[in-house]
Amino acid sequence: MKAFDYLRPTSLEEAIAMRIKYGDKAVILNGGTDRVIQLRERLIAPDYVIDIKHIPDLNEIKFSKQEGLVIGACVNMNTIGENPDVIKFYPYLAEAALSVGSKQVRNRATCAGNIINASPLCDTGTPLYVADAKIGMVGQNGYREVPITEFITFVRRTVLQPDEIVTCIKVPYYEGSKGIFTKIARRKEVDLSTICGTVLKRGDEYKLAFGAVAPTPVRLKKTEELLKGKKLDEAIIEEAAALAQTEVSPISDVRASKQYRLDVVAVIVRRSLKQMMEEG
């Protein structure tokens, strides 16, 4: 690792002032499970590292039916996955959080970091995409919220500005919604997603999102439109599975071929919808 200054703000104001002062010479340090590797491999060589974990507000996770779920930026994956409200109201998000890395990694890695990294295969991306989550951030011009689908713009690119810090992820609550998260990887534990996807039923609507099949996680809007208001049967499920394949643009890489990913997208759509059909 190149030498750098370690900064530890204890308030958001202080952290933002550091962001403004040091600009692109500084990086944020949260759980560090990606950041420390980037530093060690010299993929980045900042002069300043700003550790935000000592800002108290960022370490809270809270839920109410009015406000929904609010996940502070520094809340780690195990805390999310083991939170009783997340398990009860967002079980597909809990499952996704607990599918990241190992127990050791999840005790440090954060959901906010997973999203800000904006990897196409981020495990917590698709549950948040289907749940219409918003990313909250603070900068010199104050607080703003951006839907997650607009926050991530491309591979490793987001709308976060150089003076801004993500403070929370907000997940609205909808009575009676039901989601299924699926992760396909080469091994059961401690692996990156070859493909991941979440299918959510909310009233008579269906929301579908997939990861590792395009430059960003994607919502399958045409498939959602097809399913809207429909009673599920074998024929409509097959139609949805076929349509879903036309809404993704996977590549071949070390983990799988393009064709495999296309096939598995259909499998995940089919399995998730069949389970929903059977459970009513």
Added chain:
Amino acid sequence: MKYPIHFFVNDEAMDLEVEANKTMLNVLRDQLCMTGTKEGCGAGECGACTVIVDGKPINACLVLAPEMDGMHITTIEGIAKDGELSPLQKAFVSHSALQCGFCTPGFVMSGTALLMENPHPTRPEIIRAISGNLCRCTGYIRIIEAIEEVANQYKGGE
């Protein structure tokens, strides 16, 4: 620049000056000469550097040295008490749950953290809890059996 940090290792208070571009693993091994914690991959894949911080297992290779300020860290050196191996360490010995031994400290730390959190884990829970630790010679069966033996001890209010 050096950063003064105050923390606990195996219940002993420490004051050190550390460099920002070092990891907790570097500090434990090179500054404190506690070489039981191993460096395998250096990227959070293998678990050889597992330590317990505030009751939770983490990878020491992914924590920057100044982040240690205020932490309560337990390393493999703190598992035996008064010269006596812990029940889990004894079980590793009696089950021959090691061969070259390089991964063993990490497995003992993951197993210890699991048993602290859940004294009677099931086999699937044990397997899941050690999934962040890689062994490249003995295999996992004996390690699982060693943890299982301790998990089955003290059952029924004994």
